[in-house]
Amino acid sequence: MTSLSREDVAHVAKLARLALSDEDLERYTDQLRAVLDHARDLEAFDFESTAPTAHPFAAAAYLREDVVVEGLDRDEVLNQAPAVEDDRFCVPQIIGDAP
């Protein structure tokens, strides 16, 4: 584990779509570094022989039958939206294509 840099924090803020002021960046870097430094205690253990746990009780998947269930009323859904046009959710111009 390496030490967290300001650039790292700036990078994750960008990935997470958050804007940070210089002052924020300073503060968050210190705070996150403290948490990650604490996490160094994880280095002490031998992990090679241990499988990761993604879920506490990994039984087999619960499957749903392929049958229609009534959904939501469109007006109730669109009433909650910040901007709507032609029964669709409206967003400002998109710069860049979908991945």
Add this chain to the structure above:
Amino acid sequence: MTTAIELADSVRRGETTATTLTEGSLAAIAAGNGALNAFLHVDVDGALSAAARVDRAVANGEDPGPLAGVPIALKDNLCTRGVPTTAASRILEGWRPPYTATVVDRLLGAGAIPVGKTNLDEFAMGSSTENSAFGPTRNPHDHARVPGGSSGGSAAAVASGMVPIGLGSDTGGSIRQPAALCGVVGVKPTYGMVSRYGLIAFASSLDQIGPLTRSVADAAVCLEVIAGHDPRDSTSLQEPAPSLVASLHDGVEGRTVALVRELLDGAAPDVEAAVNASAAVLRDAGATVIEISIPELRLGLSAYYLIAPAEASSNLARYDGVRYGLRVDADDLTMMNVATRTKGFGDEVKRRIMLGTYALSAGYYDAYYGRAQRVRTLLSRAFAGAYGRADLLVGATAPTTAFELGAKTTDPMAMYLSDVYTIPSNLSGDPAITVPFGSGADGLPLGVQLLGPARSERLVFAAAQVLEEGAPR
């Protein structure tokens, strides 16, 4: 104070009405909420019409259910159709969900009366309810102190007598720690026992909904109502709710209870004394008490503060200003997303989103997230080993009694340490309960924590009942 079970019985017998109880609860909230800020929203109309339905059922000779007429507080991260649901975040301010959480539907089906939505740390991230965008909740026992968190609003609402039952969610101790700090019972059920459908996710593999109550028996009744498989939650256990009330008085005779050193490490002397006293109560009730050490528990905190933020960073991506909640306008989509999230999320939420994003990002996954997931395996194995020697584990719920507002807000790591005893059960998925057990040197309430293996709720509740009966008055 009267328990929920007694209230429901008197409603069913016609000695009082749901409307009377609901009006009483609404009056208590109106009188006390200004000082406590336990409720973010009080649903007067919804509560009174639910109460009227229960009263009609009683009048028609129907059984309105085991929680007939019992006012209930819902943590405001539980979706309620048409009723504001904010997760204590500006980003969801004004949102009225078009659907209702499974647990709320089940409570309504059992005759309970949801009276309102309670305060929490934003998106349940915190241990003091100070991270709410709508102001902190105060501890009913001392208004200068925190109620704990993140389910601080429900804990304060129950402790102050506004409602007999509150629902909370527990991701790393968010039911148990505030319950302990407010002097009420708090339960984190086995992962999957209660449906998460309609619970605004913090960390999906750790979140569980559970009750906060004034008695162990009330918690048992409430859990019976909300537990059981839900086809809308794939992670809910494919089995019916356990029957807890029937075995509540089974006692602990012949059981082995282990005092766990790591669940006392760093605890204040009064907390440690309470835990030891609780062990004596269990011994007096016929249990064998042993002392053990589970060194792996020490890794829980670090693993938790990687796994929970990682899942949260993904769960909270959807708050982007497109479909619901806050939007801060900007010239293009990305700028709109950034402006919305920057304004809508508070400090702690941003901190955890960034921490989690980092733990998952290219080049760091194995060192952080991957490693934490392996610790999770180690921890579960260690618990399994302990349960080979003991039926139940006992320890502290929180290191201290309620601390003062502002005491830990500038030092996230210090705040995180208040969850050190509760986190391991979330990582393993096993159940745990906190029971009020006397008070600390400062006169504030203390809680003792009981832990059991997966699906051992019957045993855990029976032991909790013993502790409740043997607790100092």
Add this chain to the structure above:
Amino acid sequence: MTILDGYEMVVGLEVHTELKTVTKLFCGCANAFGSAPNTNVCPVCLGLPGSLPVLNRGAVELAMAIGTALGCSILPSSFHRKNYFYPDMPKDYQISQYDEPINVGGTLELPDGSTVRIERAHLEEDTGKTTHVGASGRIHGAERSLVDYNRAGVPLVEIVSAPDITSAAQARAYAAELRSILVATGASDGRMEEGSMRVDANVSVRRVGDATLGTRCEIKNLNSLRSLQRAVDHEAERQSELVAAGGRVVQETRHWDEVAGTTVTMRSKEEAYDYRYFPEPDLLPLVPEDPWRDRVAAELPALPAARRTTLLALLGEPTPSQRDQVLSVVELGIDAMVTSAVSSGVDPARALSRVANEVAALNGAETLGVDDVVTVLSMEQAGELSATHAKAVLADLVEHGGDPRELAKRRGFEQLDASSLDATIDEVVASFPDEWTRYCQGDDKLAQFFVGHVMKQTKGQADGKAVIAGLASRRSR
């Protein structure tokens, strides 16, 4: 427009196919194309706070059918989250299979005998649909965009080939064969124009004989088999010219511009996303039990390769053009018309030729009922319809539907059933005894004389071939 001499291309294809389930992958909303915007939505596919995914058994079964058809191993699998922000994705992550896909390692044999290995075929969810509003109607220069989530959460299977494809024509053949298989299994309707099957091509070039692979580019927006073939050809040419001129290929995503016939840069590798994949905590591992796998395998219908073999066997010794026709009717999914017609007594060569030429040329041929086509071909075989009339009835069927005999009657074709044709021939033969004698003695040219008279009598509605056949059979009696 082709790769330079001395270079070879290495191509792998990623095909996304929408599954023809009743509902979406993780919720009970209808999986329907063309509904009014935002009407097939619920808390789950809108990504509302608190909603949770529940996996659709039907989607899993179709994915297993695809895997079985491609000879993949069907394994225990799991879902991951692929994290990136985009407004057509309600949760701002896509639930997709990552390191443990349901189908692993298969092979696709193409009609020319070449094989392409399949690396994986995994389940994932589709995104919503974004419409760009403003001057251009395209994403660039749009003032704003509108999102419809009806498609969000529709089940997809992504089929990833190994980089085994070595020509643009082979890339096209692979996609065509895969589409036929997807349609055959009932997993997909294979409509590229509607976006229910979408193809991305990974293209690289290298000098012939080089062992190492060149830098690849991924080409998106290939909306037809023709676009796929053109785009791969163009991209291989572009890369080979670049390398030959001493340049270097930059790894990037490129967009196929159908009108200009070129690929253009979409996104370079530096802009590549950090998807932060991690196991989806809301879903448990998917473990298809053996009996389920066995049932899916047992219920798998005949696949295109087997159907081609069947047709070729019917023809006995097919000509090269018949081989092409077999390929085409199977690719179009209308080969059952041929086999059914043959088993109803229609001559195989005639059945194949009618279906491959006449039926295939009709717009909407695949919507024709097999039984109706067989009826028309049988009527023609029996001489009840002329070739021209048969075509007209088929066209009527596509356009209006209905019963083929009714349609023939309505057009006035009905009097020429086999018995009335026989009666007319008998009448004409009786009217010209001298000519009949000469014909019987071997003067074949007189056949046209009789045909002419039969045609006159039937007002041109008789089938000439049927008349000649009728004359020949009388002569040999």
